[in-house]
Amino acid sequence: MAVVRPFDKLPALNSATVLLVGSDESLQQKLAEAILKEKKSFKISIHLATSLPLPSERDHLRPRIDLIAFMIDIKSKYSLKNVEASLAHVDASFFLGKVCFLVTGVGRVNYCSVQTNAVWKLGEVYCSPVLYCELELEGIRVATAQRLLRMLQICSGQIPGISALSFGSLIRNSADE
Amino acid sequence: MEPPQREPGVAAAGAEEGPVAKLDVLMLLRLREQMKQQLMECSTTVHASEESYPDHVVEEKLIKTTIEDLEREMEEVKVSFQNKTLVLHRIQLMDALRNKVKQNDDDSRLILETMKHIIMLSTAILESQQQAREMEEKLNDIKRKRLLLKQAGGNKLLQIHTTMKKQKKELASMEVGEMLEKIRNNFQKEKEMTTLIQNIFQNIIIGSRVNWAEDPSLKAVVLQLEKNVSFL
Numbered sequence: 001m002a003v004v005r006p007f008d009k010l011p012a013l014n015s016a017t018v019l020l021v022g023s024d025e026s027l028q029q030k031l032a033e034a035i036l037k038e039k040k041s042f043k044i045s046i047h048l049a050t051s052l053p054l055p056s057e058r059d060h061l062r063p064r065i066d067l068i069a070f071m072i073d074i075k076s077k078y079s080l081k082n083v084e085a086s087l088a089h090v091d092a093s094f095f096l097g098k099v100c101f102l103v104t105g106v107g108r109v110n111y112c113s114v115q116t117n118a119v120w121k122l123g124e125v126y127c128s129p130v131l132y133c134e135l136e137l138e139g140i141r142v143a144t145a146q147r148l149l150r151m152l153q154i155c156s157g158q159i160p161g162i163s164a165l166s167f168g169s170l171i172r173n174s175a176d177e
Numbered sequence: 178m179e180p181p182q183r184e185p186g187v188a189a190a191g192a193e194e195g196p197v198a199k200l201d202v203l204m205l206l207r208l209r210e211q212m213k214q215q216l217m218e219c220s221t222t223v224h225a226s227e228e229s230y231p232d233h234v235v236e237e238k239l240i241k242t243t244i245e246d247l248e249r250e251m252e253e254v255k256v257s258f259q260n261k262t263l264v265l266h267r268i269q270l271m272d273a274l275r276n277k278v279k280q281n282d283d284d285s286r287l288i289l290e291t292m293k294h295i296i297m298l299s300t301a302i303l304e305s306q307q308q309a310r311e312m313e314e315k316l317n318d319i320k321r322k323r324l325l326l327k328q329a330g331g332n333k334l335l336q337i338h339t340t341m342k343k344q345k346k347e348l349a350s351m352e353v354g355e356m357l358e359k360i361r362n363n364f365q366k367e368k369e370m371t372t373l374i375q376n377i378f379q380n381i382i383i384g385s386r387v388n389w390a391e392d393p394s395l396k397a398v399v400l401q402l403e404k405n406v407s408f409l
Contacts, residue, residue, distance in 0.1 A: 006222070007218075007219055007222045007223075011215045013208060013211075013212075014207075014208055014211065093222065093225075156215070157211060157214040157215035157217075157218050158211045158214065159214070160210040160211070160213065160214045161214075163214070163217070163218055163221075164218070
């Protein structure tokens with residue numbers, strides 16, 4: 001299947017899956033490790049990818065993906081282009097709160113080559129929250145991992161009463177103010 | 178990257194039966210809630226994809242109007258909330274002021290002084306505003322009178338104008354009267370001449386010492402002459 005769909009597979013019991021898409025593999029690895037180190041009450045499965053579409057050979061082994069985090073490195077325009085190309089392979093119903101954009105490398109102001117305006121517009125067009133982080137620093141990495149974990153919990157439906165869509169619109173409304 | 182596994186609650190084997198059983202039940206209840214949530218999400222997606230759009234444009238418009246209404250309501254709520262916050266601040270301020278004044282120390286005396294000063298200034302303001310209003314009234318009266326006078330003056334001028342016009346007309350019509358005047362003058366002259374000739378005739382007849390009473394024709398002439406023509 002070329003396009004990732006949110007509800008084409010049944011959810012597994014007490015577990016969630018997050019897909020990290022980004023061009024920088026070492027950063028992805030670091031973030032994945034930070035997420036796994038966190039204390040959680042459910043099983044978590046992290047899939048790393050440099051770009052979509054995912055190879056269809058292993059499709060039947062892959063579980064249902066609850067959250068896609070697109071990692072954009074603010075120092076390289078190539079990562080932004082990569083993410084934009086991969087966005088075409090995501091089903092539209094994913095963008096109802098199950099996608100978030102993670103902008104890394106914001107600590108180094110001198111090396112910014114991607115405009116924050118472009119990233120913000122991306123978030124607006126795809127109605128998804130944009131999180132800024134600096135994964136080189138330990139503290140911020142842990143904090144980002146905790147945030148992603150929380151989002152994952154909500155997106156996989158493990159928190160009763162809050163759905164991914166309501167959470168997404170809550171974030172957007174509070175960001176507008 | 179761990180492969181998903183079944184929940185570990187079933188595999189837990191503790192020494193005490195009670196807490197382990199409770200843990201199991203809690204775990205199961207939590208799982209039940211999770212599954213309910215996930216079911217709700219899946220069914221909503223299914224329902225959403227089932228909808229047909231026969232009137233796509235109309236629905237869009239409907240959605241837009243509903244969005245606008247909701248946004249307006251949100252704005253109203255925000256505004257009312259801000260107003261209420263302001264009122265709350267005002268009430269808090271008043272309360273703090275009241276408490277402070279009750280304490281009766283230097284600050285409160287200063288506050289009382291300031292308040293009295295404010296009251297004095299406000300009364301002064303009211304008085305001067307009253308005076309200003311009275312002055313304005315007087316000014317308005319004078320202006321009104323001036324307007325009336327102007328109007329009266331205008332009317333009078335109009336009257337003068339009409340009268341002068343009438344006079345001119347009369348003058349024009351009097352030219353006809355001039356002819357009448359001439360006629361009158363001529364008539365007057367003729368009368369005077371006739372009276373004169375009458376008198377002359379009388380004097381001639383009387384001066385000639387003729388007994389005019391005997392001659393009937395002379396008598397008729399003299400009596401005729403008695404008719405005074407000038408009183409015609």
